[in-house]
Amino acid sequence: LDWMMPKLSGAEVLEQLRVASEPGPYLPILVITALPQFTTRKEALGAGATDFLNKPYDAAEIVLRVGNLLATRFLQLELIAQNQSLEKRVEERTAELSKANAALQRQSLVRERAAQAAVQITEEWEQSFDAVADHICILDLEGKIVRANRTMRERFEPIHGPLTGVDYRLCYCGSATPDPEPPCAEVLVKNRPVVWEGELPTIAGWHWIAAYPLSEQGVQWGAISVVRDMTARKEAEQALREAQEELEARVRDRTQELEAANSALSTQSIISKRAEKAVSFQAHMLESISEAVIATDPVGKILYVNQFAERLYGWPAHEMIGRDVVEIIVPQPSREKGRDIMEALKKGQTWSGEFLVQRRDGTTFPAAVTDSPLFDESGNLTAIIGISQDVTKRKEAEEALRLSEEKLRLAVNGADLGTWDWNVQSDQTRCSARTEEMFGLAPGTGRTRDAFLEAVHPEDRGLFAEALQRSIETHTPHEVDYRVVHSDGSIRWIRARGGVRANGDGQVTDMSGTVHDVTERERMKEKLRETEARYHRVAANAPGMIYQFVQRAGGSMEFLYVSEGSRELFGIEPAAIAADANVLVGRIHPADLASFEQSVEESRSSLRDWQWEGRFVRAPGDDLWISGASRPVQHPNGDVVWDGLLTDMTARMKIEEQLQDSAREN
CATH class of the missing domain: 3.30.450.20 (PAS domain)
Incomplete structure (x- = not known):
């Protein structure tokens, strides 16, 4: 922008640009003029110009300056876009988790009401049987359907007609003689409960399948099968894990970039033999750096500031030079700490960390600061170089991550779940207090896998160990139900789910998951089986x-x-x-x-x-x-x-x- 123009002056154009662009992204403006530099530069920068150049000027210099200004604008626009994208992802993942949790609560309520109604051997029992959202059917020993609830009938009768007498494998496997047989077929052959989770050939999505034998006077006469759609919850859990991993990775990467940049700047700053000559020599290069650079003499008087520091702190360079750095950028409550840092730097110590600083208008923000002393050949302190960067966005990202973890914790507590992590290599475990409570362990004692294995019912320990080993070998999640025995002799049913994490070599390093006390559900299932058997005895006699x-x-x-x-x-x-x-x-x-x-x-x-x-x-x-x-x-x-x-x-x-x-x- 030329400062002297025939109709509008450069100051008037700057004012119109400022009004049109606020509030909005950073707008770089380079002012050129043939007027005396000091007064015109002060007026132009005060009116909102970003950089200043006197005529006549070198073409290469103006290209470099314009390039630096555009690079700064593009970096700011990219940062804004990244922040908006990150905030949107956090909101979407939070909404998905809330939706999945609401769906789980609704399903839990339906199952509870259906189980309560099941104890009535009347029309209410039939209505409850049909009200369950899961697929439920009663099978004879050949796998033929004796009775199916409404959900299952509505799904398969349009395809196979009335389901009574139809082989259940035809519904779920597409054939009455599938090869291999589905895992649930074992309930008809071995007379034992089977619980399995996975994909079915004829129904899209992820399903939990359980089958339990039905017996009378010790003789098995059939089985009851339950198929539950777990797709929504599975997708919500996976989406939440991916969002958390992505957020953690972005925070780590950005932190590493900042540390690398700070280290590079510190290395460049100590090359000079004399502080004043070094600051002057490096000034042109430092103007293009996207971090604030301030050089002071040994007592803290400012010798040099780059353009980024001017923008970050809101002070023009000529008003900062010669003033005490602590008085300029450190807010009143933190000045004592600022003085202590300066004293340490005078003794030759380097300081780095996060520090609250202030702008010219008095507003404060957190900054990542690295301060390094510079010495001459004789070992005398000649200058102090300070590099700082606004970390407000990073702090907001960290806070968003903390809130996300807090929401996850509330969701887990709301669903009455316990959480656990197991380091496979060291055999050390970390778990929530609810997990130890479910296993009947004293607080702080659930630190190894063997501690949990000892609490598992002796008849189920093989099942417990086998599920963990299978996940390690196949790198797949597991879900298993087993009993635990508390110190008072009481037995509780636990449903455990978990997955593995592997290193770059494909070796499993950690496992993590949740546990849920399903004792009441198992009791209701037993009551349902007793009611069913009693109903059939009454009808038969x-x-x-x-x-x-x-x-x-x-x-x-x-x-x-x-x-x-x-x-x-x-x-x-x-x-x-x-x-x-x-x-x-x-x-x-x-x-x-x-x-x-x-x-x-x-x-x-x-x-x-x-x-x-x-x-x-x-x-x-x-x-x-x-x-x-x-x-x-x-x-x-x-x-x-x-x-x-x-x-x-x-x-x-x-x-x-x-x-x-x-x-x-x-």
Whole structure:
């Protein structure tokens, strides 16, 4: 910008540029003029110019100065962009963690309510069974589905039709004879629980799968399978780890860059033999450095400041030179410490660290400072060189990292999780107080893997050690459930998850993860199994046929459940009736079919109890009198479901016929 122009002066243009660009990024401006240097330079710099050059000027010099100014602007713009990107990433990762934690809490609430409802052997049990968001099914010993909850039916019935009798491997593996067999198949062969986590061929995402044997009087008759979608939580955990690692890496890299730059500047500064000549000789080079450089004499009077120092502290160089450096840049509360540092420098000591400094307007900021004394050939102190840089952004990044770690800690505590880290090479562990509490360990005693292994139930120690070893060998995460025994003899169930970290050679160095007390969940599972077994015993021993019958809103009919009594009462297998309602309805005597249909329609439309008596044709010439009673419930989708009982009243009807015949004869 030329200082003397025909219409607007350089000062007027500077004022308009200042108004147009504030607040905004740093705008470098180089003023050139033929006027006397001292007064014009002071006026131009005071009006907002960044650099000053007198005419006539050397073309190479002006190219270098413009290049330095542009480089400084580009560096500032890059720093702003990096800070904005980092802040955005922190906000996104925090939002993802909050979302994942909310999803976990919602799923936990649904499972708790479903488990409480499971103790009722009534319509409430059926509704709870269907309300669970996980896939749940009961299997026979061949792997055929005996019953599936609504979530599983809605997922697979559009593909395979009614799931009763369908091999569960067809649903999850795409084939009834997969090779190899899925891990959960062991529950049907070895009669033991199986818990597994991974990907399924027919369902996208990451899933947790558990299967538990169902037995009665010591004899296994089937299994219950649970499949839970863990994709969202898995992605949230991975995203959070990546964000933390990225933030830590950026902070480390930037710190190393600053230390390297400070070291380089210190090395350049001690080359000169005489302080005043060294400062003068290095001045032109130091003008392009993006750190503030201030040189003082042995008593602290300022000899030289570079342009970056002028911008950083808000003082023009000619007002700083000759003044006490402590009075200029050190705020009042820190001046005593500043004097102590100067005394140490006079004794030949070097000082570096973070220090609170102030600008001309009185505002303060944290700076990374390196102060070094310079000596002549005789060993006499000739000058002190101070290099400083504003570390506000770095401190903000460190604070953002601290807040991120604090949010992670709150999330872990909110989910009632314990955390642990294990150094594989030294066998030293670090864990939270909640982890030690879950394992029944005294505070501060959980420092080795063996301390935790000792607390594991003897029957589960092999499972515990095997899970850790498998993660080390395969470099993959693990998830395992096992029991721990507390000092009072009580047993708790623990679910442990963890992953590994390896060095550049691929050797595992550390493992870390979480533990969760799932004792109440295991107890509810046991109650669910007991309830299921009790329900089946009642249904199997009840006289007649217990059933659940539905008439869809579209008019179709289906038996959702048929007890074993259908075999004795009608000579028809329960599975055949469940597969096709007409197998049983078609047996109604033609003379009684109209009354049956009318009674069902009246019950459906009025939602009053259904009661009906009529004949079924068990075989040609073999009519069976049946009494039916049930209570309807209408679902929000318009379906009406009856739970009821069909009983044989043939003997009673024959007696009544004999009495009527006898009465007529008399």
